[in-house]
Amino acid sequence: MIISNKWFILLIGLTLLLSACGTKEDVIIDQSVGGEDGGHQLEEELINELKNELKEELREELKEEIEEELREQLAAVHQETEENTGNELEQDKGELGWEGQWELNDHPDLNGYLHIYQETNEGFYFDIHVAYTHVGEIEGAYAIKNGNIAKSIEDEYGCVMTLRRTGNFITSEEGSECYVWSGMAIDLNREFTR
Structure with missing residues (x-):
């Protein structure tokens, strides 16, 4: 915290000035404010006034510093929140990127598709x-x-399909019990793309 020295220097100067050797003017001042004790009373009033002004200035400086620190911390929290929100949005895009129509592309003589729908997290x-x-x-x-792997819930025949997504490709892999869903000379171990 930076404290202004001007009030402190002024306070010391006035204290030194008032405590200096008494002169004719000091006696006049003392007498005009109530005798010799009046000078001390004036000195104390000036010191108290300077103290109060110094306290007020210090309060204002401290208040400004606290407000600045809070603004900086708030800005840091806001930035972190935006970054995290951005990461969550990117993550959601990745997690929710399965849905859609995927076309079979691993064999020119085969036709087929993988249709993914009602996607949730x-x-x-x-x-x-x-x-x-x-x-x-x-x-x-x-x-x-x-992550980038999805496994089907085991059906009544024990079939479990595994789907692996890499970019714009999904590879399907049928479990050992999935043969009941495919005919002779065909299987569901394929690659699909959008």
Whole structure:
């Protein structure tokens, strides 16, 4: 804290001035304010007035410093909140980036899609369809997300599908019991893109 020395110096100067050797003028001042004690009384009043002015100035300086410190802290908290909100929004974009129509692209002779819908932060529903001369498909399955991997809830046959998302690609991987959903010579182990 920076304290203005002007009041302190002024107080010392006045104290030294008033305590200096008495002169004829001091006696006149003393007599005009009530005798010799009147000079001391005037000196005390001046000192008290200077003290009060100094206290007021110090209060104002302290108040300004506290307000400035609070503004800086508030600005830091605001900036941190904005950064965290920005990170959360980026994270949400990543977590909620599954939903949509994904097209099969890993084999030129196959047709198919992966449709993801009703996505939440926890998971989503999906339909997967792959066709050539045979068809493999699962409809209305629910998958629970964990980062860039989502696993379907085990169905009545024990089938669990794993979906891995990397950028604009999703790779599907069927569990060992998922063969009941695909025909002969076709499987659901595929790559989809938007």
